[in-house]
Amino acid sequence: MRPQIPAGREERNQLDRLLGLIVDPGEQADPVKVQVVGGQDEPPTWLIDRDWRLFARPARELIPGGREIASFDLDDGSTLSASYDGARKSVYLPFSPAEAYVNYVSEAWKAGTQRRGLSARQLQAFYAVKRYIPRRLQIQGRKLLVRRLGLPEFPRWPLDLSVSRLLHFYAYCCLLARGEQAAEFRWFWPGRHEAALILTHDVETAEGLRLAVELADLEESYGYRSSFNLGGWYDADRGVVRELTERGFEIGLHGLRHDRTLFSSRAQFEAQRPRLASLASSLGAEGFRSPATYRVFEWLAELAISYDGSISHSDPFEPQPGGCCSLWPFFIGDVVELPYTLPQDYTLFTLLGHRSPELWLEQADRIVEEHGLIHALSHPDRAYLGNPENRARYREFLVALSERAEIWKPLPRELATWWRLRDGVELDEPRMSRGVIRIGETADEVDFQPPRALEKLRDKRGP
Numbered sequence: 001m002r003p004q005i006p007a008g009r010e011e012r013n014q015l016d017r018l019l020g021l022i023v024d025p026g027e028q029a030d031p032v033k034v035q036v037v038g039g040q041d042e043p044p045t046w047l048i049d050r051d052w053r054l055f056a057r058p059a060r061e062l063i064p065g066g067r068e069i070a071s072f073d074l075d076d077g078s079t080l081s082a083s084y085d086g087a088r089k090s091v092y093l094p095f096s097p098a099e100a101y102v103n104y105v106s107e108a109w110k111a112g113t114q115r116r117g118l119s120a121r122q123l124q125a126f127y128a129v130k131r132y133i134p135r136r137l138q139i140q141g142r143k144l145l146v147r148r149l150g151l152p153e154f155p156r157w158p159l160d161l162s163v164s165r166l167l168h169f170y171a172y173c174c175l176l177a178r179g180e181q182a183a184e185f186r187w188f189w190p191g192r193h194e195a196a197l198i199l200t201h202d203v204e205t206a207e208g209l210r211l212a213v214e215l216a217d218l219e220e221s222y223g224y225r226s227s228f229n230l231g232g233w234y235d236a237d238r239g240v241v242r243e244l245t246e247r248g249f250e251i252g253l254h255g256l257r258h259d260r261t262l263f264s265s266r267a268q269f270e271a272q273r274p275r276l277a278s279l280a281s282s283l284g285a286e287g288f289r290s291p292a293t294y295r296v297f298e299w300l301a302e303l304a305i306s307y308d309g310s311i312s313h314s315d316p317f318e319p320q321p322g323g324c325c326s327l328w329p330f331f332i333g334d335v336v337e338l339p340y341t342l343p344q345d346y347t348l349f350t351l352l353g354h355r356s357p358e359l360w361l362e363q364a365d366r367i368v369e370e371h372g373l374i375h376a377l378s379h380p381d382r383a384y385l386g387n388p389e390n391r392a393r394y395r396e397f398l399v400a401l402s403e404r405a406e407i408w409k410p411l412p413r414e415l416a417t418w419w420r421l422r423d424g425v426e427l428d429e430p431r432m433s434r435g436v437i438r439i440g441e442t443a444d445e446v447d448f449q450p451p452r453a454l455e456k457l458r459d460k461r462g463p
Contacts, residue, residue, distance in 0.1 A: 013098035014105070015170055017423055018328060020186030022434060033090040033177045034170075037061045040096065044103065046112055047072035047080065047095055052165045053154060055109040056095040063092045069176070069443050070169065084176050091173040097166060104163050105324040105337070106297045107311070113154065155314040155323040158343055158363055162325040164370050168446040175439045182438045186422050187451055188328065188371050190431035193408035194450050195368040197401060198338065198415055199226035199376050200309055201385075202254050202289055206234040208381035213240060215380045216249055218395060222402040227412045228380070229254035229289050229309075232279050241283065250411045252287035253280045253305070260294040260319070269299055277304040286413045287338075289377075293318050301333025307416035308332065309375065313341040317351060327372025329419045336416040338375055341367060345378035349390050357397040364401060371448060373415070374407070 038061025047054050049072050066083035080094035103109050151157050189196050203209050212228050227250035230236050261268050286306040295310045314323035324339050348354045364374045378385050385391050433451040
């Protein structure tokens with residue numbers, strides 16, 4: 001059943017909800033004056049500040065005076081500035097940060113890039129004959145396509161910090177407008193955890209479901225629990241499903257057919273949606289990942305699910321390449337999106353030929369530095385983690401992170417529940433912690449500090 005949105009949530013924009021600045025009861029703060037300068041009559045375009053780019057409608061009105069805090073280059077050769085007016089305690093911006101954030105996570109930025117990969121017609125033709133193409137030839141074709149396309153300029157792969165840069169910049173603007181160098185905010189994770197890790201698996205075959213038990217044994221031996229997303233194109237062994245759930249693992253939904261039909265048209269979506277809801281109910285599934293991660297952003301909000309995991313942080317190797325650039329969950333309507341933030345097992349070990357989990361571990365370390373979500377997407381089937389060599393690499397990954405006490409390791413449904421809790425209006429939840437945002441003289445000097453830094457801040461403020 002889909003959770004209801006508490007009153008007050010929908011009144012805040014998505015970026016404010018992620019930032020989570022706190023004003024304590026009884027503390028009378030001036031309204032934050034972070035303003036977009038003038039009208040936004042032009043279509044969205046790229047605004048570039050050194051190695052950071054965002055996609056938004058530019059606002060070109062000039063505000064005299066003030067201190068420039070950032071400048072952005074546009075494709076037409078013009079430059080727009082963000083400025084701070086100390087007398088008015090106001091920050092003036094040449095774009096809407098909230099709009100830029102939505103354009104990241106919804107992948108609306110694709111309107112400003114050339115299409116990569118196969119067209120819809122080519123994909124439809126491929127899926128019509130896929131069953132007749134030997135797997136070896138399918139893999140060779142994918143590898144050739146990867147070599148031909150190369151890596152995109154945006155989003156960067158494997159890690160893109162665009163949303164992190166926007167969040168830091170917006171925090172700087174908010175604190176500058178408030179005349180503060182430090183402020184409390186809703187910490188990203190429960191207690192004193194500095195990052196989060198979830199393990200999800202897409203089960204492609206009935207054999208893969210049987211192999212899922214072996215994968216569950218491996219994970220359980222190191223203290224993990226994960227989610228297994230089941231498809232409707234094979235008969236799921238209900239005995240295996242029952243065993244996994246009784247052992248504390250989660251069952252999710254992976255669609256009715258392993259192709260792009262669910263999101264190929266509105267008619268197909270409407271036709272499949274009731275059957276998806278029925279399958280989710282019979283499996284007790286709260287989460288969903290679309291087959292081959294095909295998606296239409298707005299339609300995901302209409303599924304009878306609690307959370308989705310179809311959108312990548314950055315994945316140029318999927319049939320529908322792209323990425324939301326976010327290392328944190330976000331909302332699509334009242335569905336929580338849990339973007340996958342590590343390269344898929346198939347991408348890493350089969351397409352790219354890596355022989356160790358080193359890239360996974362390096363990426364995980366960088367996500368912990370950002371206090372984000374490590375979301376590993378893999379498959380228990382024989383051609384994936386069912387392969388003994390790949391299983392050994394996955395084991396190495398699990399071992400390396402198992403002793404990291406600063407990383408919270410919930411089930412995906414538990415993380416989705418937490419993200420709703422964090423987004424709520426109540427601050428007296430026992431697990432709700434407060435972090436500290438500190439800023440320096442420039443927009444490059446912004447630090448999101450975990451709860452342990454709060455005592456130092458309060459000591460400086462005094463009783």
